[in-house]
Amino acid sequence: VRGQKDFIPDGSEEQKQKLEQALNEHWSLISEERVERLGSLVKGVWIPEEQIIELQTPAGKFWQTMGFSAKGKQYLLPEEALFLMECGNVQVFYQDLPFSIQDGYENFLSSKSITFQQYLVRHFKKVVFLFANVNIYNIECIFTSGKGILSGHRKVREIWDSRQMLVLYFCVISCQTEVESVEEEPDCKQDVIRKSEVKQRSWWSPGKTSGSCSVSGSRQWDFSSIHFPDVGSALRSRPDDVVSLAAPDPSLLPGALTVGPCDVIPWRQRINLKEVYMSPKDRQREEEANRRWMDVNRDPEVRSCKSWAEYRALLARRGDIIYCDPYVLSNHPFMYLCCSLKPLDNWRISFSVFQPDSVSSFKKSNPGRPYARMVVCSFNDPVPDLAVLKQLSSQSPEVALVFAAVDHGDISFYTFKDFHIPKDVFP
Amino acid sequence: MATEVLEKPIEDASPGKVGTRFDLEKETELRFEVEAGDGAEQVELELLSGMAEVFGSELNRNKKYTFGPGAKIAVFTWQGCSINLYGKPEVAYVSKDTPMLLYLNTHAALEQMRKQAEKENERGPRVMVVGPTDVGKSTVCRLLLSYAVRVGRRPTFVELDVGQSGVSVPGTVSALCIERPADVEEGFSVQAPLVYHFGSTTPGTNIKLYNKLTSCLAEVFSQRCEVNRKASVGGCIINTCGWVKGSGYQALVHCASAFEVDVVLVLDHERLYNELKRDLPHFVRVVLLPKSGGVVERSKECRREARDEKIREYFYGFCGVTFYPFSYEVRFSDVRIYKIGAPSIPDSCLPLGMSQDDTQLKLVPVTPGRDLTYHVLSVSSADDGEDGVRKGIVETPVCGFIVVTNVDTQAQVMKVLSPAPRPLPRHTLLIMDIRFMDMK
Numbered sequence: 105v106r107g108q109k110d111f112i113p114d115g116s117e118e119q120k121q122k123l124e125q126a127l128n129e130h131w132s133l134i135s136e137e138r139v140e141r142l143g144s145l146v147k148g149v150w151i152p153e154e155q156i157i158e159l160q161t162p163a164g165k166f167w168q169t170m171g172f173s174a175k176g177k178q179y180l181l182p183e184e185a186l187f188l189m190e191c192g193n194v195q196v197f198y199q200d201l202p203f204s205i206q207d208g209y210e211n212f213l214s215s216k217s218i219t220f221q222q223y224l225v226r227h228f229k230k231v232v233f234l235f236a237n238v239n240i241y242n243i244e245c246i247f248t249s250g251k252g253i254l255s256g257h258r259k260v261r262e263i264w265d266s267r268q269m270l271v272l273y274f275c276v277i278s279c280q281t282e283v284e285s286v287e288e289e290p291d292c293k294q295d296v297i298r299k300s301e302v303k304q305r306s307w308w309s310p311g312k313t314s315g316s317c318s319v320s321g322s323r324q325w326d327f328s329s330i331h332f333p334d335v336g337s338a339l340r341s342r343p344d345d346v347v348s349l350a351a352p353d354p355s356l357l358p359g360a361l362t363v364g365p366c367d368v369i370p371w372r373q374r375i376n377l378k379e380v381y382m383s384p385k386d387r388q389r390e391e392e393a394n395r396r397w398m399d400v401n402r403d404p405e406v407r408s409c410k411s412w413a414e415y416r417a418l419l420a421r422r423g424d425i426i427y428c429d430p431y432v433l434s435n436h437p438f439m440y441l442c443c444s445l446k447p448l449d450n451w452r453i454s455f456s457v458f459q460p461d462s463v464s465s466f467k468k469s470n471p472g473r474p475y476a477r478m479v480v481c482s483f484n485d486p487v488p489d490l491a492v493l494k495q496l497s498s499q500s501p502e503v504a505l506v507f508a509a510v511d512h513g514d515i516s517f518y519t520f521k522d523f524h525i526p527k528d529v530f531p
Numbered sequence: 532m533a534t535e536v537l538e539k540p541i542e543d544a545s546p547g548k549v550g551t552r553f554d555l556e557k558e559t560e561l562r563f564e565v566e567a568g569d570g571a572e573q574v575e576l577e578l579l580s581g582m583a584e585v586f587g588s589e590l591n592r593n594k595k596y597t598f599g600p601g602a603k604i605a606v607f608t609w610q611g612c613s614i615n616l617y618g619k620p621e622v623a624y625v626s627k628d629t630p631m632l633l634y635l636n637t638h639a640a641l642e643q644m645r646k647q648a649e650k651e652n653e654r655g656p657r658v659m660v661v662g663p664t665d666v667g668k669s670t671v672c673r674l675l676l677s678y679a680v681r682v683g684r685r686p687t688f689v690e691l692d693v694g695q696s697g698v699s700v701p702g703t704v705s706a707l708c709i710e711r712p713a714d715v716e717e718g719f720s721v722q723a724p725l726v727y728h729f730g731s732t733t734p735g736t737n738i739k740l741y742n743k744l745t746s747c748l749a750e751v752f753s754q755r756c757e758v759n760r761k762a763s764v765g766g767c768i769i770n771t772c773g774w775v776k777g778s779g780y781q782a783l784v785h786c787a788s789a790f791e792v793d794v795v796l797v798l799d800h801e802r803l804y805n806e807l808k809r810d811l812p813h814f815v816r817v818v819l820l821p822k823s824g825g826v827v828e829r830s831k832e833c834r835r836e837a838r839d840e841k842i843r844e845y846f847y848g849f850c851g852v853t854f855y856p857f858s859y860e861v862r863f864s865d866v867r868i869y870k871i872g873a874p875s876i877p878d879s880c881l882p883l884g885m886s887q888d889d890t891q892l893k894l895v896p897v898t899p900g901r902d903l904t905y906h907v908l909s910v911s912s913a914d915d916g917e918d919g920v921r922k923g924i925v926e927t928p929v930c931g932f933i934v935v936t937n938v939d940t941q942a943q944v945m946k947v948l949s950p951a952p953r954p955l956p957r958h959t960l961l962i963m964d965i966r967f968m969d970m971k
Contacts, residue, residue, distance in 0.1 A: 324814050325644060325647075325656075325793055325814070325816070327816050330640050330643050330644060330816075331636070331640055332636070332637060332640045332794070332816060332818040333632075333633040333636040333637060333818070333820065334818045334819055334820075335633075335819045335820060335821055336797070336801065336804045336805075336808075336817070336818065336819030349636050352635070352636055352639035353639065353643075356638070356639040356642040356643060356646075356682070357635065357638070357639060357642075357678075357682070358587075358638075358677075358678045358681035358682050359582075359589065359681065361609050361635070363558075363609065363632060363635060366632045366633060366635075366636050368633070371630065371633065371821045374821050375799060375801055375819065375821050385777075386776050386777055399808075399809045400809065400810060400811070400812060401809075401812065401813040406812055406813070407813060409812055409814070410814060411791075411814065412788065412791035412812075412814075413791075415812045415814075416788070
């Protein structure tokens, strides 16, 4: 439907009827009885003092994207529990009595966990259709909620397949857990940052390199006895590098040649040292790389690897993020810093959003670079001013910032696209 | 430091051609270039006495080697020799200043590794040669491969330079088992190479596909090493593109990882050397080598001509005399033509959440039309099965190439130039950005 949205009451009979019909449908949907098998429900106990839910039975599939474990037990955050209750995955008990959904809403949503608005947005974990016009500024969304979800999920897939619509399915996880884990152990912040820097070498991701070779073994060449004529070592003239080579063994050479010793030093002046031309983009990348300049071999773990197989295993252990982002973790302490300097009362980043195609490889402990970071606000709130925008976007470098404006059941998403201000040709 | 050494015109040469005699001292080389262009005269080379080699392949005494337009040759001697040049080379001079001794020492080190591998039943050295354009990467590869073959090894040549492939037509990546030194005039004998379709002359057009094919080649090579002891000990020498910045650099690092290289030879680029030292694990030996003063910068034109020549060579043989290609008509309905990688569209036109990468490995059907004319098509060796097979086409090697010479949209047929008579061995064709006009 084009044109203005039909939302201002005009007192007409037609509008009234439409509204009534929509409400009736809504109620009939919600009032439908939901039957869940008791056996398939995961049991949890609400601990109000700590504001968490402790799981009594092993967690289900949702564990891949939610929850955390501590002291050998599995826990859920209140908003996660509420969400799972609504999905029919979890049953929460308090003083041996089961919680109703209403109890859940009353107890689990508070200023300590997340607000109702944020929870609504978080609901997008379930199913979301987004009809993205080419103009991204104006996204209309339809949002299925309540009972329709289980069957709705399948429907989404069908629509996706049959009509190739622009359907997206978001997987939202709260970035709170990430932040908390950093907060708890302030001492290891440095460590976290260092680790994330190591991970920046995205092209090592083991998934891509399939050339594993059983013949490779774990051998390590002893290059102290194999002498290459390395002009580079002559440039540095480190003591352990051989600068001048003795005459090679004739048995190694073709045609039983005999040649004299080889002096590498004279060649060092002739190597190309001239500046390489770089485009502004290359230069920027270069500066970036230099800023977090890090020799992989300074890492003692890398140094202990003796072969490609071991090195790859190490990288795999550290997380197989394909698009890694050095800011993922290092960003959060910074974010706190930023907030403590000048707290923004109403505006904060509530969620990191990950795309559904990453679900299979998604790790809670190491979520990787989010697709977007989301700020939740009400439709009635004032439009964020430039200072707010600036501050928020500085907290989310390289990752798009999406504003979710909640208008009761409807949520609209807004984001800024990159654009360039026209430049004068003459300086 | 070019020094003119004893040049004497010779009268009794073949009629019409003036001979010039060069006497070379030990460890010097004669560099000459043959004029480019169609009307240019060929230059003949003859070894009169002593021993000499061209890029690692030894010359036979009193045999005349012919070099066509645009050839840039260096004749090196370890012991000293006398050479005759017939015809009028554009330049010809003797240089004492060559890094050949460094290259020979590099070979000696690699050979030492092969010996060790043979003794300990391990795999031989895997070497990646990197550097910017025009530093002599392919020449160093050829040299090291020829030396290795001459001491009885069976190394594998992996060609990842999609712009100037030494094995197959441009726009492909390939691997070739080397069993004899390169022919002085023609280069390596191309027998049963493994070729994958890339489709363009620069890896930048589809870096994802490029990395994918690199991984494919690495996997196949590793499989070969497992069953063939000799190939495993021989190791491989990987030639790369001259793109050493940004994604090009990342492609190099990816290649090193995929092939599990042991040695990286960086030619004349200190920055790249330092970067690789930083980004490759310590057990990889990174070596910086100088380029030879004889390396000539090739213009864009020159590169294009070299590419054209390579395609012509595929159909007509070396110097256009050995092969006789066929020309016949193919019905559109008999073939399926695909392009790898959907055309890139601006990000702003993409739906929220879609990234460009997803499209890079996609197979896009091409509707045959007039614009197909002169395009080079790879004939994929994928079975002509149903859609189930389609997925693997990107990772399937090609069995040959054809060029579309004419398209008749009315009759729904296209005329193709093919190295073999009809019918086509397979019916899945992959289109390249590269075009070839069969004019000579």
